[in-house]
Amino acid sequence: PHTIYYGGNHLFKSTDRGDNWEVLGEDLTTKAERDKQQIFGKPVDTTTLSRHDGVVAWPCITAIAESPVKAGVLWVGTDDGNVQMSRDGGKTWSNVVSHVMGAPKGGYVSRLEPSHTDAGTVYVSFDNHRSADYGIYIFRSTNYGDSFQRITNGIPPGAGTVHVIREDPVNPNLLFAGTEFGLFVSFDRGANWRHLKNGLPTVPVFDVQVHPRDHDLILATHGRSVWIMDDISALEQMNDDVLKSDLKLFNGRPGVEWKMANYRGFMGTSNFLAANAPSGVTLDYYSKSAGPARIVVADGSGKEIRTINGRAEAGVINRASWDFRTDPPIPPAGRGGAAAAAAGGGRGGRGGGGRGGRGGAAAGNAEAGAPAQEGGEIQNEFGAAGGEAAAEAGRGGGGGGGGRGGRGGGAPMVDPGDYKVTVTVAGKSDSRMVKVEEDPRVEFSAADRAKRRQAVDTLVSLTKDADAGRRKAVAMTTALTSLTDSWKSPNAPAVPEAIRKAAEDLLVRAKKVAATFEAQGGGRGFGGGGAGPPASYTPPPVTQKITRLMSTIDNYSSAPTRTQLTEIDECSAQLKKGLDEVNALWDDVPKFNKQMADAGVQYFTVNVNAVPAATFGGRGGGQ
DSSP: OOOEEEESSSEEEESSTTSSOEEESSOOSOOOOGGGOEETTEEOOTTOTTTTOSOSSOSOEEEEEEOSSSTTOEEEEETTSOEEEESSTTSSOEEOGGGSTTOOTTOEEEEEEEOSSOTTOEEEEEEOGGGTOOOOEEEEESSTTSOOEEOOTTOOGGGOOEEEEEEOSSOTTOEEEEETTEEEEESSTTSSOEEEOSSOOSOOEEEEEEOTTTOOEEEEESSSOEEEEOOOHHHHHOOHHHHHSSEEEOOOOOEEEOOOOOOGGGSTTSSOOOOOOOSSEEEEEEESSOEEEEEEEEOTTSOEEEEEEEEEOTTEEEEEEEOSBOOOSSOOOTTSHHHHHHHOOSSOBTTBSSSOOSOGGGGOOBBSOGGGOOSOEEOOOOSSSOOOOSSSBOOOOSOOOOOTTSOGGGOOBOOSEEEEEEEEETTEEEEEEEEEEEOTTOOOOHHHHHHHHHHHHHHHHHHHHHHHHHHHHHHHHHHHHHHHHHTTSTTOOOOOHHHHHHHHHHHHHHHHHHHHHSOSSBOTTOSSOSSSSOOOEEOOOHHHHHHHHHHHHHTSSSOOOHHHHHHHHHHHHHHHHHHHHHHHHHHHHHHHHHHHHHTTOOOOOOOGGGSOOOOOOSSSEEO
């Protein structure tokens, strides 16, 4: 990290971060004299108007690279067409440009890229547009520059000049080339190239980097800022064996349970903020068949804790995201809550899918046939959950995760550790282990984490019991209300007064029990509106208390407080009392139906399954 190289007409080196410099070898340019060049075929003189247009210094070094495999193997390119190579740390140099057959004479060397796996391999690109030549010039040498091969098949002439060539640090077969009009990718060391876009505008790509830790593809563009394709691990692992397989679940980076505060709501619209990658573990998989895809997450004991349903597209790399959550204790209704989380979305809003990023289907897919084909385009996603393809445009697939921002329909977060993910499509399955890591900024002891887990597990159990009681109470209230209302219609048959009275008493009891589980009015401070006396306070139902405790405990990196543990005990006692009451009422329904039958009145039914899923809003009722 202390060594810096700097290029003029000589190459300079500092080993103390620029405090001191040494010159490595001779002048590495052609030593051409600027004042002796011709403009429009005529020598320049003191009256030439364009004599000093363009760069301040010419000729000089424009590209510098040292082999990451072998220290001291140096490569230098110049703006007057030289390609210099040294194998002894710059003591002696060899100009190998004459070995680059087809290179433009005097062409500007835009980039030199030594291989990450072989000291003798290097890639070089030329940009000759200053001489009205917009050709595509990319070459590869595997023998320290003794010979070069031109590798431009698949990049159309209209792609513009080449600004950068980059080899992936993990997979030497994977190359990226940035041109004046976009980005191109090769899966076979440059033998064939494909256009890589899907969200990336037509823009000059001046530099390309692959993050060595996160495997993100990072582009520096001219005029359109920085673009990122999140986690290209699937591209790095793409090969012919994958293309021949029925199903392949790619390895990926660990998921980190980042603890993020959202301050964006206070910034207005003055600041541009791009979308983050979806929170969770990214799951990329290739499927030869299209159809429903089932993703199952199991913990260390083998217990299945989460199921995500999506759809796989054939011949593409599909992307899904697991948001670190278990299945919700209460099955969601429709597409809200955890259902939305399972179907796609980025960070998620309150209750699951929420605002979402561009995860899941929105991330886009692409055919994975690139290594075996020539030309064409690859549609991958930049800026969100992309980087999941290895060939031509797809329509999207897989499922995403709800993310940290919401609660995923009441589903708690898992603890850091190792989990097994299995993807099944068309009867074929593939599995891999994924690692969930804690936010590295958080200090959380194992003892405190165990206390929090015990509290969360207790609340999950209470949530299930509370919802079962709520469904019974609401179903009975709904059925009895419909029954008594039907007796009030003009053409309704006569009902004995004793039966009416018994039904009304039963309905009053049902409403009273239902209030234990579900708010009967609006939230505190809502619904009254405007002037007037404040609404009277009604204690929240036990379901809302449990939900609040789940949210505060599950989303905080500490053991539950004494007050929270006391509230859990109080909720448990209140829930037991409510369940006893609702079960007693439930047992009275058959008795009342017998009473009605004995009186010749049509009995009624209670349908628990027709009760909609709970919606936890407000903090108590105002009446």
